[in-house]
Amino acid sequence: MSTGGAAATDPVLVEEREDHVVLRLNRPEVRNAIDLATVEALHDACGRLEKDPTVAIITGSDGTFAAGADIAQLRDRRREHALAGINSAVFDRIHRLPMPVIALVDGHALGGGAELAYACDFRIGTPSTRIGNPEPGLGILAAAGAAWRLRELVGEPLAKEVLLAGRVLSAEEALAVRLLNQVVPADELEEAGQRLAARITAQAPLAVRLTKSAFHAPRDAHPLIDNVAQAVLFETEDKHERMTAFLERRKEKR
Structure with a gap:
């Protein structure tokens, strides 16, 4: 795989490593909110990972994984946009990638950011990690996987607290229910992801x-x-x- 001359302003930076690829969400000015350009960049990355199967790590920037979908864009979306499944399609594609995907969840993973993390095979957090789905507070539902995927991950009672009552899970709470596989200091997060990637790639x-x-x-x-x-x-x-x-x-x- 090649980074294809990615610019520092691209919404997702693709970084090749020896045994894995890092997909770095790169909109720190809006806490990595997921907009259409991010979705398109993730689709492009998925296409490359499907052709050249490799362990992938998805991470954020500036201490935030992804604070949600881009509300400015979301506010103007109508019925046809919902039926197109803009975010759900790319998250499902990530979930179906041939090789495992690791989410490094520093800081907030809310709304669409949480749903992106749920779509990954592994999630490693830091003490500042906060995961939740506040969509009903904005008059919508978590329609990009959380409404069914979160129940599979943590069970129905807790999933309903998150999805229906706006509960945001701390790193400690998420680790206790294994929504996070591990919690490490923020300055060790990428190293922890690399260790897990190495363990996976040591297998056949x-x-x-x-x-x-x-x-x-x-x-x-x-x-x-x-x-x-x-x-x-x-x-x-x-x-x-x-x-x-x-x-x-x-x-x-x-």
Whole structure:
């Protein structure tokens, strides 16, 4: 993947690393509010990650993940915009990326920012992390995944407090219900994301991809999808080499 000559003013900066790609939300002047330009940039990044499957890290800038959708744009949207699923489409695409996606959630992740975090496979926060969906207070609902995805992540009672009563979760509360996988000091956040990315990329890449696909498959697709995925993996050279290395290491320990 290439950054394609991204400018410092682009709404999402794409940073290539050795074993992963960082997508950095880059609208600090509005606390990384998600506008149409951000959505388009995320679609572009997804297209590249679909063609060249790589672990992705999504993070914010200036101590904020994303404070929500851009209210100035949202206020002027009408029925046809809602039916187009502007934010829900890109968040669903992120959720379906071939390789895992890690959200580094520093500061506020509210509204659309929270829904972006929910769409990721892992979420690492800092003590200042705050996650919630205040949409009903603005006369709308959380329609980009939170209305159903949050219940899957934390259970119905707590999801209803967030979605219907405006509860904003602190980092400690989000960690307790495993909405956050980990909480680290802000200056260690990117390092924690890199460590997790390294743990993922140490696994067999195709095994990770197929495991993620099987994990998110509908219940009635199992066990067929598991058996087919395993059949593919059984034929790979990677499987043979890794198992041979395992057996040789075990032999050396005897």
